[in-house]
Amino acid sequence: MVESVPVRCPACGRDHTYSPPVYPCPCGAPTTPPVLRGAPVAPITHRTWNDDWVAARCPACGRLDQWPQPELCCPCGTVLRVPVRPVAPPDGDPASEDGPRPTGPSHIPLPRTAPAPRPVFRAAAIRGADDALETAARYLSWLGYRDVVRPSGPSSARIDLRAAGLVVQVDTVTRPTTLRDVECLWLHALSASAISVFFSLPGYAPDAAARADGLGMPLFVLDRAGTPRPVNSPADELLSTGA
Structure with missing residues (x-):
């Protein structure tokens, strides 16, 4: 179950209850960025590639992937970046997250009921x-x-x-x-x-x-x-x- 966290908009003081989105890991299990309870949120004034993506580990297979940074749009018009917990190494793995990814089975079958993962959306410049x-x-x-x-x-x-x-x-x-x-x-x-x-x-x-x-x-x-x-x-x- 996805954990909801309280979020207060620093611009208007409005309180929200935020639930981060759930994404399908290639193994078929639901994965969600681990939001950091109690951490202050920050208004988004400009965007960079690094700020728009966070690491999240699949709880089923241990795969580490990049997913969209959790965000909340307050009714006051402020878009808030919701911080996430740094991803810890797998249990018993002393290596840091900058080291090699943990190895696992060479093939993990997808459940029949799991939707096929979507490819990356290919953006094209908007001129009109x-x-x-x-x-x-x-x-x-x-x-x-x-x-x-x-x-x-x-x-x-x-x-x-x-x-x-x-x-x-x-x-x-x-x-x-x-x-x-x-x-x-x-x-x-x-x-x-x-x-x-x-x-x-x-x-x-x-x-x-x-x-x-x-x-x-x-x-x-x-x-x-x-x-x-x-x-x-x-x-x-x-x-x-x-x-």
């Missing part, structure tokens, strides 16, 4: 609205949605992408995505008996992010390098489980 739409479509396909397409004609609701049981909006304007944008997409999805997912280049207004959390709508931010990043718990869950 068409690139943003293409990135969001490829990302949804990478998550497991089939036949992701752009609607063929204009509609009263701004739906940029569709798949079976899914409606998606991709916001590329300069202002943060608004509460009205989130609620309109959710209402359209409700009338279509579908789920809704939002992608945004500029990010989300605090009330829009809070409303999406309450509605269970996954929110992703697109960066110019072309990597969608989850900014709320429903998005973390979608990234973890896939379609």
